[in-house]
Amino acid sequence: MDRSQPILTKYRGVICDLDGVVYRGAHAVPGAVASLNAMIAGQVPVVFATNNASRSPAAAREHLRELGLGDEGWSVVTSSQAAAAYLAEQLRPGAPVFAVGGPGVPEALTEAGLTPLRVTELADGRTVEAVVQGAGQDVTWRDLAEVAYLVQAGVIWVATNLDATVPTSRGLAPGNGAFVGAVQTTTPAAPHVTGKPGTALFDLARSRLGSDRSETIMVGDRLDTDIAGAGAAGVDSMFVLGGASTLRDLAFAEDAARPTYFGFDLSGLLQPGLYQRHGPDDAVELSPDGVLSVRRPVARHRLLQAIVSAAWHARDHDLPLVTDTTLWAELERRLGV
Structure with a gap:
């Protein structure tokens, strides 16, 4: 795949989490609905697969319509x-x-x-x-x-x-x-x-989409359910910040919970993907004692990619990486999360 092209050009169907990705409580995540409407207008169907068992699919559909999602091109499946x-x-x-x-x-x-x-x-x-x-x-x-x-x-x-x-x-x-x-x-x-990270909900969603595993991508905010489950179900994934899992969680994720791509929100699917780069990036620096710091101002997407790539490199090569939550919260602040 040409990595200069938007992520979505590789896929025929999207499985998308709801809580923390599309909305938080009654309110939409900024930009989420516009991104979804753009995907659907581009003839890429979306199935919302949620572990939240408290709502019926009909209630979830009504909520999504109230937030501004169009009427066609998507459906909802639940862990219930x-x-x-x-x-x-x-x-x-x-x-x-x-x-x-x-x-x-x-x-x-x-x-x-x-x-x-x-x-x-x-x-x-x-x-x-x-x-x-x-x-x-x-x-x-x-x-x-x-x-x-x-x-x-x-x-x-x-x-x-x-x-x-x-x-x-x-x-x-x-x-x-x-x-x-x-x-x-x-x-x-x-x-x-029966919910994520088990494969049953992913298989149910793919049956709605009519897409093969290689043609399907999952978008979620939880590494332990959305992303690990996508891997178990054999589909690619994109992790978004601002929900249940944090930048620190992403930095320390084990292989099974590492996404194919990562980003700030659903608009990431409409842009070239952020993924682990294996070469050095002078935007960040990892000290010998494991402190990850920003060396110079760069675009937030490049900074996110540099931070995650440096952290995963450290983890994969048994290098020190500080776990202090204050440091990682400051990096999230620098990223505007």
Whole structure:
């Protein structure tokens, strides 16, 4: 591929995360919607694949339209849908399933031909054959306790995702991984996880796109789910800053969680890609004791590429690299993140 061409010229379909990439809470990430509309106008379809199980695909679609996304050329798939599809293969049609999380969980189970039950419906002694645990603003201690009791009794346990946090307009909030962790304090069992970084959600998204692995790119803000999952699913990836994972996280990422490209936001897909350069760049300097510093002012895209390339070179060659969060926060400030 000619690296002077925009990233998107290599691909026929885009899988895109939502929280932290397109929006944070109710508000769009600056430039995200304009970039998406440009991609779709260029006949490159987009499937939004989200670990967030609290919303139904219909609610997510409505939110995206409110933010200004056009009506055509895109769709939404969720980890709740992947969980429901998994259970539909394991259980008889109409089987009762305890649904924990936002409206997206019971809606996905119903669409898959299963019978979702909420915690209040279990009070009369009704039994279930499985439990799907997702996050939601109304998840209570009673929900988590019931999951624990059911898992201890041997019921099939499916988690929509293990994201420890979720980005909001006010900062990071506890994600489903935190709630799953609470249940795991009561049992040695582990859930079957259908969201990223597992491959099920990526495969579901690619089936919507109709693209081969080599023709698909994933865009996300979490190295441990979006980027590692893309690698496991055999598709390229672009990491964007400003969401759940930080510049420091990117600098110290292990090979499996390193993206093909990295950038500031979705507009990076419409530009030549930023990737690890193996030659020296005098824009930055790595001291013998591992302090990475900026030597001279350069364009922010070049500076980001220089910082990440220098950090990965240090990691790959067992050179010192300072972990101090203050230093990395200052570099993010220099980059305008």
